[in-house]
Amino acid sequence: MSIFRFPPLVWIGIAILIISLGVRQSFGIFMMPISDHFGTGREFFSLAIALQNLLFGVYQPFVGMAADKWGAKRIISxxxxxxxxxxxxxxxxxxxxxxxxxxxxxxxxxxxxxxYVIILGSVAKVVPAQHAAKAFGLTTAAGSFGMFAVIPGAQWLLAEFNWQQALQVFALLCTLMIAFASFTRNTPSNSPQAQENNDDFTLKQALAEAFRHKGYxxxxxxxxxxxxxxMFIATxxxxxxxxxxxxxxxxxxxxAYVGIFNIFGSYFWGVMGDKFNKRHVMSALYLVRTIVIAGFVTLPIxxxxASLFGAAIGFCWLGTVPLTSGLVRQIFGAKYLSTLYGLVFFTHQLGSFLGAWVGGRxxxxYGSYDPIWWSTVALAFIAALIHLPINDKPVVRPTPALA
Structure with missing residues (x-):
C-alpha cells in the first residue's frame, strides 16, 4: 500500500503528534532558564520532567482503555x-x-x-495488518517533524522574549489539537480491521492473554x-x-538534528519491520544505539x-515505536492495541522517569554526566539481546463455537 493511499485518520494523527511531541521534546532547553529563575539546581527541573514522564506512563493504560471504549476524539480533546x-x-x-x-x-x-498510544491505536483500526508497521513508521516519522520544527522555534522565543512567554505560545499551539481531533471518527464496526478479532473477546481476556505471554x-x-x-538525552x-x-x-x-533524522529513521525502521522479522530489526536498532552512544562519549565533544551525534541517535531515536507497537499488534491483534500498548508504554515511561531524574541526580x-552515559551504553546492548527470544507468532484463540 502506498503511503498516499492511507486513510485520512493517519494524516490527522500525524498533525496531532507534530504538536504534542514537538512541544514535549523542547523541554530540555528550558532547564537552565527555569532553574536559574527559581534558583534551584538541575535536579529540581529534572524531577519535574521525570514526574511528568512517570505520570504520562501511569495515565496511559487508563487513557488507552478509555479510547478503546469511547473513541479517540473525546480523549484527544x-x-x-x-x-x-x-x-x-x-x-x-x-x-x-x-x-x-x-x-x-x-x-x-x-x-x-x-x-503515540492513542494515535497508533486509532491507526491500527483502519490499516491492514500487513501494512501496520509502515503506517506506524510513517506516523512516528512525520510526527517527529514537530521536534525539528518546534525546538528552533522555542530557542527563538527564549532569545526574543522569555521562558514564560514561550510556554504561553506553546499553550495556544496545543489548542489546535482539539480542532484536529474533531475530524477523527470511530472505526466502523463492519470494517475488516474492526472484525479482525473475535467480537466476543473481552478486555479482561486480552489482558490475561498478554500477561501469560513471555514475549510481552x-x-x-x-x-x-x-x-x-x-528522556535522558532530551532533558x-x-x-x-x-x-x-x-x-x-x-x-x-x-x-533539531535528532528530530529531522528521526523522521527518516522512524519510517526506515517501520518499513524494515514490515519486510523482516520485527524482533531482529529491533535488536539491530539497539546495536546501532550502543555504537552511537559509545562513540559520542569516547570522542572529543x-x-x-554534537551535530553528528544528534543525526546518528536521531536515526534510531523513535524507530522503536513502530517496531514495538507493531510487535504488540502482530501478536495480539488490533482490537485492544491502545490498552496493551498503553501498558507497554507505561514501562517506557518508568524508564523515562529514571532517565530524566537520575541524570540530574x-x-x-558527581559533577559529571559520564557515569550515566556509560549506563545508557550497557542498557542499549542488553536491549539488543532480550528481543531475540521473543515469540512473535500471532496468538491462536478459539472460535466462539469452540469456546
Missing part, C-alpha cells in the same frame, strides 16, 4: 486541554513546587492522551530501555553540551561531534 492548561500554569508559577502539578501532572495527562514482558523490558535513553543533552563550553544554539541544533552528586 480532553488531553489537549490538560496540556495547554499545564503549560500556562507553569508560565505563571511563583513557587517551584507548582511545576510538579503543572509541568508534571497536567502535561503528563495531556501527553498520554495526545501521543520482554517487549516491556526493551521499551523501558528506550524510555531511559530518549540533559543541552546542559551536557553547555558543560563542554558549547553554545545553546549548538545544543538546539543537535536536538565539539560542535561537529548523578550530575548534582
Amino acid at each position: 480532553i488531553g489537549a486541554v490538560a496540556y495547554a492548561l499545564g503549560l500556562y500554569l507553569t508560565s505563571i508559577a511563583t513557587l517551584p513546587s507548582t511545576l510538579y502539578f503543572s509541568l508534571g501532572a497536567l502535561v503528563g495527562l495531556g501527553l498520554s492522551a495526545t501521543s 514482558w520482554l517487549i516491556h523490558a526493551g521499551f523501558f530501555v528506550c524510555g531511559f535513553h530518549v 540533559h543533552l543541552p546542559s551536557y553540551l553547555a558543560d563542554k563550553h558549547l553554545s545553546a544554539q549548538v545544543a538546539a541544533m543537535a536536538l 565539539t560542535e561537529g561531534t 548523578i550530575y548534582d552528586h
Whole structure:
C-alpha cells in the first residue's frame, strides 16, 4: 500500500503528534532558564520532567482503555486541554513546587492522551495488518517533524522574549489539537480491521492473554530501555553540551538534528519491520544505539561531534515505536492495541522517569554526566539481546463455537 493511499485518520494523527511531541521534546532547553529563575539546581527541573514522564506512563493504560471504549476524539480533546492548561500554569508559577502539578501532572495527562498510544491505536483500526508497521513508521516519522520544527522555534522565543512567554505560545499551539481531533471518527464496526478479532473477546481476556505471554514482558523490558535513553538525552543533552563550553544554539541544533533524522529513521525502521522479522530489526536498532552512544562519549565533544551525534541517535531515536507497537499488534491483534500498548508504554515511561531524574541526580552528586552515559551504553546492548527470544507468532484463540 502506498503511503498516499492511507486513510485520512493517519494524516490527522500525524498533525496531532507534530504538536504534542514537538512541544514535549523542547523541554530540555528550558532547564537552565527555569532553574536559574527559581534558583534551584538541575535536579529540581529534572524531577519535574521525570514526574511528568512517570505520570504520562501511569495515565496511559487508563487513557488507552478509555479510547478503546469511547473513541479517540473525546480523549484527544480532553488531553489537549490538560496540556495547554499545564503549560500556562507553569508560565505563571511563583513557587517551584507548582511545576510538579503543572509541568508534571497536567502535561503528563495531556501527553498520554495526545501521543503515540492513542494515535497508533486509532491507526491500527483502519490499516491492514500487513501494512501496520509502515503506517506506524510513517506516523512516528512525520510526527517527529514537530521536534525539528518546534525546538528552533522555542530557542527563538527564549532569545526574543522569555521562558514564560514561550510556554504561553506553546499553550495556544496545543489548542489546535482539539480542532484536529474533531475530524477523527470511530472505526466502523463492519470494517475488516474492526472484525479482525473475535467480537466476543473481552478486555479482561486480552489482558490475561498478554500477561501469560513471555514475549510481552520482554517487549516491556526493551521499551523501558528506550524510555531511559530518549528522556535522558532530551532533558540533559543541552546542559551536557553547555558543560563542554558549547553554545545553546549548538545544543538546539543537535536536538533539531535528532528530530529531522528521526523522521527518516522512524519510517526506515517501520518499513524494515514490515519486510523482516520485527524482533531482529529491533535488536539491530539497539546495536546501532550502543555504537552511537559509545562513540559520542569516547570522542572529543565539539560542535561537529554534537551535530553528528544528534543525526546518528536521531536515526534510531523513535524507530522503536513502530517496531514495538507493531510487535504488540502482530501478536495480539488490533482490537485492544491502545490498552496493551498503553501498558507497554507505561514501562517506557518508568524508564523515562529514571532517565530524566537520575541524570540530574548523578550530575548534582558527581559533577559529571559520564557515569550515566556509560549506563545508557550497557542498557542499549542488553536491549539488543532480550528481543531475540521473543515469540512473535500471532496468538491462536478459539472460535466462539469452540469456546
